[in-house]
Amino acid sequence: MPEMPEVETIRRTLVDKVVGRTIRDIDIALPRLIKWPSAGEFKAIVIGKKIIDLKRRGKYLILGLEDKTVIVIHLRMTGRLYYTPAGVQHDKFARIIFNLDNGDIVQYADSRTLGTLYAMPGDELWRISGLAKMGPEPLSEDFTMTYLENGLKKRKGIIKALLLNQQFIGGLGNIYVDECLAIAGIHPARRADSLSEAEVDRLFHAINKVIADGIEHGGTTFRDYRDGTGQSGTHQFHLHVYGRKALPCLKCGAVIEKIETAGRGTHFCPNCQI
C-alpha cells in the first residue's frame, strides 16, 4: 500500500508520540512477519529499550532505539503502523503489538500479511538488501535532473517499470508513478531512453511535485492506508489518473484508460500522454 508520502506521513504523525517511550513488551501474533532475526531474538533485542528517533528511507521506517539498535519495518501492500491509547480496541488485523511504558500501544496491522520487520544493530542495515541498494529519493539532494537524465539515457526498458524500480528512485510506487507520468504527459509504456530533454525536465518536476503534494495531503487512502494515528489521508481526492478508469481526463476530457504495464495496473490519458 504505502508509498513514500504515506510512509513519511506515518513517520511524522508517529514520531512525537513514541520518541522517549520505552518498549515494555511485544505481542507477536504472527512470527513469520519478522524476517530478522528470529521472533524470540527480536523480542530480546528490543524489549526494555527506549525509542530515540523515527526515520524513513524510501518506504522503510526505521525506529532508532538506545544502544544504537534499530527496528526496521516495511509495510508492503497493506501494512499499517499506528499509535493507540490504552484501552482502545485493537485493529482487526493487528499482528504485532508494541506495548509502551505509558500503557499505550503501537500496533502493526496487516491484512495480507506481506509486511516485513527486522531488528538489528544500526550498523547492520546492509542485511536488508532493499534498503542497502535503494536509489535517491524525490525531493532529496541526490535526486537531481542530471541523475535522472543520465539514468534514463542508458535504460532501454519501459519508463513505468524503471520509475517503480527502488534501486533507481527510492519511494515511488504504483499510484505516484502513474500520477507523475500523467502530469509530465508521458505514456507509461515509452522506452526510458526515448524521452526528450523537455520530457525529462517535465518528469523531474512532476516526480517532486507529486511526492510533495502526496505528503502535504497526508497520503492516499484507497483502502488500507492510515497514518500514525489511524487517520486516512486525502490525496485520493487530488489524483489525475490513478483509479479513474473510464472517467474523463481532467485536462482534456478524453477517457482515462487502464492497461497492464510492468505487471501492474496502469492508468493514463491516451490523449495527453504521448
Added chain:
DNA sequence: ACAGGAACCTGATAGC
C-alpha cells in the same frame, strides 16, 4: 539488461 510470470498472503468487491 530487460520482460514476464510466479510467489508471498488475505480480504473486499463485482458479477452471476
Added chain:
DNA sequence: TGCTATCAGGTTCCTG
C-alpha cells in the same frame, strides 16, 4: 444470499 473470479498501494526470485 451465496458462490466464484478478480483485483489490490510491494518486493523478490526465476526463466527466457
